[in-house]
Amino acid sequence: MEDRAANENLNLSVTTDRDELEEETLSRVFSQLKPYCLDILQLVQNPKSKANSVSELYQFLRETPSQYLQPFFDYALFPMLLLLDAAVGCRNPQNVDSGGKFGMPNMSNMTHSISDSVAEVGLLCLEELLRKCHLGSVNQMVVVLKKLTYGALLSPSDAAEEFRERIVKCLRALLLSLQHCSGKSCSCKDIIEVPTFLDSHTSENTHTTCLNYRTEADKCLLAFLQSENASAAVGHWLSLLLKIADTEVARGHRGSSKLRVEAFFTLRLLVSKVGTADALAFFLPGVVSQFAKVFHLSKTMISGAAGSTDSIDQAVRGLSEFLTIVLEDEANISGLSMSVNDITGLYPNNDNSTQSFLERLRHLSGNAPDLHGKISGSSNDQAGGVVTLRSDFKEKNCSTSNVNMGSLQVSRTKDWIGETSIHVDKLLSTTFPHLCVHPAKKVRRGLIEAIRGLLLKCRYTLKKSRLMLLECLCVLVCDDFEEVSVAAQELLDSFFILSEKHLIDSEISEIFNRLIQKLPKVVLGNDKTFALSHAQQLLAVMYYAGPQLVVNHLLQSPVTAAHFLDAIAQCLNQNSVYAGSLEKFILKKPVSVGYLHSIAELKAGPRLEVFKTRSSQENKLQDLVEAVCQDYLVPQMPPWFFYVGSEKLYETLAGILRLVGLSTMADTRSGVSLSVIIDIPLSYLRKLISEVQMKGYSKESWQSWYTRSTSGQLLRQASTAVCVLNEIIYGLSDQSINLYARKFCLSRMNGKDMQEHVWNVCQKDAKEHLANCIGSILHEYLSPELWDLPVGQKASILEMDNEAGNMKLHFFRDTEMLQQETSYTLLHI
Structure with a gap:
């Protein structure tokens, strides 16, 4: 008994010492952070004073572990947002709100300008802070997104290329910091946090610093992004990122292919974080048409931002990821009038456990709230485990029946899926065959991953495109580079050799x-x-x-x-x-x-x-x-x-x-x-x-x-x-x-x-x-x-x-x- 008590006292002593050391470290971090924040506040009022403090702050943020920065996240974020407001305001005063302000007091009266070097380092600090720390609330995320939006609206004549690129990277860091919450029934569990078709290079850009010190936000931030309340912001950012990429093409040889690639990759990350067909379906026509423009330009322009191999590769992967989310077979069972088993039977890797079945059942009921569908079936169906979704589809035009007035969400009915698949098929048929013979190996390798996702996840919604996709795959099978040909052969093997062969003789x-x-x-x-x-x-x-x-x-x-x-x-x-x-x-x-x-x-x-x-x-x-x-x-x-x-x-x-x-x-x-x-x-x-x-x-x-x-x-x-x-x-x-x-x-x-x-x-x-x-x-x-x-x-x-x-x-x-x-x-x- 005495030995046990001695051990308990020893453990308690060790824990106490550890807590004291932790508090001492936090105190030392705050003592170092505070002068930097005060210097930035002074810098906003007088840009010529203590400009070096921003570079020193960036070095400090890089060296400090995330668990010691998170407790002071709000304290450090406030001066950085002020500096961002000042940098944006002095470059384009028209971006202020109706009251002549950026949401911060006395900003409209500022007459001094923030230099490019200071503004860029300030964005580096903000990016590093967002990369290492997580946001504490929905309101905080909305504020940061609003500030970044003003920066993204700047044109090439207003801001330097590096400044606009750092704005996009700050958004990327913010999105990467959004993680699944601890709620087991939260809708954030339905999504994959990173883009599906990552290559070895872009996968490094999705790395986030592990947050050991973490508290739950008042509301799941990923679930908020999926909600209808965030639809306007999501749509605006999709438009902004596509516009940023398009602007670099319009600049000709002066355009930055690096910024164009960064915009496309950040768009892919945003789509993966939203991750649901309900939240993204409304934006499908605009996104698809913009990607079609990207592919069309790649045929005629072989240099500059438009002909960049990396940008075309990102566009191919981004389009396929968007389509596989919005037009996924499992997400559109109600519109396809098919049973759950007909869809899930195509994916041998799916978990057929009771928990997986209940998850799919819950997902179905949440996907079609406006259809008043009823899950029913005969006794024979129930005995065989077949569940169908019956809905009364209205045979009307998409413009009248699929879009609710004042809403940014559509009802993915049978008509909507049919018309959308026709338009998507036209796009894919005019672009993918040409991409098969693109001179860059990287583009052809990315095309294989795009075809893989579309064939596996959109087999029925994109039925009209299936033959064309297989024909493209047959071209890639004969590619001169073994890396490309082997990947294409592995995918064809799954259709022509293995047990999941579903091509019928007529096809x-x-x-x-x-x-x-x-x-x-x-x-x-x-x-x-x-x-x-x-x-x-x-x-x-x-x-x-x-x-x-x-x-x-x-x-x-x-x-x-x-x-x-x-x-x-x-x-x-x-x-x-x-x-x-x-x-x-x-x-x-x-x-x-x-x-x-x-x-x-x-x-x-x-x-x-x-x-x-x-x-x-x-x-x-x-x-x-x-x-x-x-x-x-x-x-x-x-x-x-x-x-x-x-x-x-x-x-x-x-x-x-x-x-x-x-x-x-x-x-x-x-x-x-x-x-x-x-x-x-x-x-x-x-x-x-x-x-x-x-x-x-x-x-x-x-x-x-x-x-x-x-x-x-x-x-x-x-x-x-x-x-x-x-x-x-x-x-x-x-x-x-x-x-x-x-x-x-x-x-x-x-x-x-x-x-x-x-x-x-x-x-x-x-x-x-x-x-x-x-x-x-x-x-x-x-x-x-x-x-x-x-x-x-x-x-x-x-x-x-x-x-x-x-x-x-x-x-x-x-x-x-x-x-x-x-x-x-x-x-x-």
């Missing part, structure tokens, strides 16, 4: 139809970057959809297969030379358009051009070895395709054909045979052979035969058919299978390469069937009619018919192209 079919229909027009167009991205979309969709879906949607019937192969043939046809740029055409034919290249020049031409344009940093000897090795690679890019695009575009189109051939051998359940597919391009060769035979029977001259309207086209179609056949057959080789396995299987989901195994040849008689198909192709390739076609003016067959000198050079060129493509295969089999 896959629609994606195929959209991509195939536009492919020839895009490839033969002027924008080669967009052409490459479009082809990569189709290639990635085919690979991730798997051989079964490829066969079902592209090859199931001879008609659909012919339509698909015709679309690819249009992209590879020799007529595509007219779609190339004039520079390429002149570069390729420096002597004259009618000059006939030798076979050696035709073979070496594209490779020599690629060799010339390669980076000078690469080893030249290695490049030479690679160029020589290209002679032994089959198949190769046809010479005429040089006018259309790069080898990268051809490799993508070739990959599509390779997967077509492989899908017929990898899917054992399909009734589609490879021989049926190759018969489609073989028909052009057979038709040409038949036409040449008919010419021989009728003893028609070559000139007469070629001058027919269809003969020249038939020669070119046969050349394209040979190119298509070579790629289809090559797709069945181990080299091709491994190539696309490495390309699309960088992401290892659960340690298994499931998609790679799907594309393996699995038919028992595959070798025999493949041999028969190759035999059919070689039979046509070796037809003497193909090799009897004349390739020059001195061809013996022309001299025998006395036609030398009468033939057009285009005929020899078409013939040479055909024989060259055919010889590539024959020489390497």
Whole structure:
């Protein structure tokens, strides 16, 4: 007993000593803080006196721990707000209120000006204080927001760039200091305190100093931000931050990209702190339209604040975060007329506990106070755990039914969601495809995170945009940077491989139809970057959809297969030379358009051009070895395709054909045979052979035969058919299978390469069937009619018919192209 009493006395003594030390430290902090505050008050009255005190105060605030500053937060805040009032007032007196004041007495009578250096350091002090301390009441937060609002209204002609940037950073510090309260039923628990899609750089800006010394405010500040009373202030700050960012663009090259980035990031932070669809839905049209302006400017301006990579990245992430809050499926169950299980079943990571269910139930009842919805269901529904929300939706225009007069909140009815999703889809469809090919890796990486959030959280509200988002993701899967491609592959894996695959066959079919229909027009167009991205979309969709879906949607019937192969043939046809740029055409034919290249020049031409344009940093000897090795690679890019695009575009189109051939051998359940597919391009060769035979029977001259309207086209179609056949057959080789396995299987989901195994040849008689198909192709390739076609003016067959000198050079060129493509295969089999 005596030992226990002794220990208690010892603990009490230690606690007493600790309290005394704490009080002594607080007393010392206050004694140091007080002179600085008095100096600032004097500085406001006489700006020329003791200006150094502000810098000393900033150093003191940085060195003092937060737990020792919090007790004196009000004491330190008052002079800083006075200094901010004075700095703003002397820069733009028009910002004073109707009484000629800033809310502080005697401020309108001040005639002295606060210098830029003093004002900026004063804002540094305010930022540091807000970062380390928390606000004590709603009124205090309102006062600080009001003071910062006056500063944010200053134009570039009124205040320096650094001053306006510090105003935004003070707001950021204030928002970061807002934390969840201790109330278990408070609405602040429904939000995430930081932006959802943070990268490694911006996550550092969300760090706040841990507050060990803390007392609860009289009212939860986050809950106040979500309330209707704060809607006007929230909307005003959203407008101000977007205006600040837009102002820097209007300044041209003088604009600050740093301030623009800071404004966008602070806006993201404000949206995350408000965090509810009810509080933000009213502002969706204005916010979305401003972000649309940002993306539109990024297409035309590649420098300055508008072309800043960081600002575009922040805008992409900010737009997606705003949309995922306002248009989240779970937040709009009443407007979607869906059950809770239909929505929450899409998210396997959600907690299905009773507590989670009650939280969702409470959230539903709070989301639609004006709809008088009733949660009801049949006995069967209750037994199965299905809860639905029944509401009487009024089929009226949004302007009359969705907005309450005098209110800044909207009722998110079925009509409102439908009209909003249409407008959002228009914005996303005109901006996201272009962002997929943005030259900055950071923008493309941020776009993946944006697509991830929209696909996972807005699957039903943005149903119209889902296919477009998946198409964008397919472009990013083929990105040159592994960091981007792996992230995109991981996201696609969750849709095409894992159990949460919710894409139905009709949607896959629609994606195929959209991509195939536009492919020839895009490839033969002027924008080669967009052409490459479009082809990569189709290639990635085919690979991730798997051989079964490829066969079902592209090859199931001879008609659909012919339509698909015709679309690819249009992209590879020799007529595509007219779609190339004039520079390429002149570069390729420096002597004259009618000059006939030798076979050696035709073979070496594209490779020599690629060799010339390669980076000078690469080893030249290695490049030479690679160029020589290209002679032994089959198949190769046809010479005429040089006018259309790069080898990268051809490799993508070739990959599509390779997967077509492989899908017929990898899917054992399909009734589609490879021989049926190759018969489609073989028909052009057979038709040409038949036409040449008919010419021989009728003893028609070559000139007469070629001058027919269809003969020249038939020669070119046969050349394209040979190119298509070579790629289809090559797709069945181990080299091709491994190539696309490495390309699309960088992401290892659960340690298994499931998609790679799907594309393996699995038919028992595959070798025999493949041999028969190759035999059919070689039979046509070796037809003497193909090799009897004349390739020059001195061809013996022309001299025998006395036609030398009468033939057009285009005929020899078409013939040479055909024989060259055919010889590539024959020489390497």
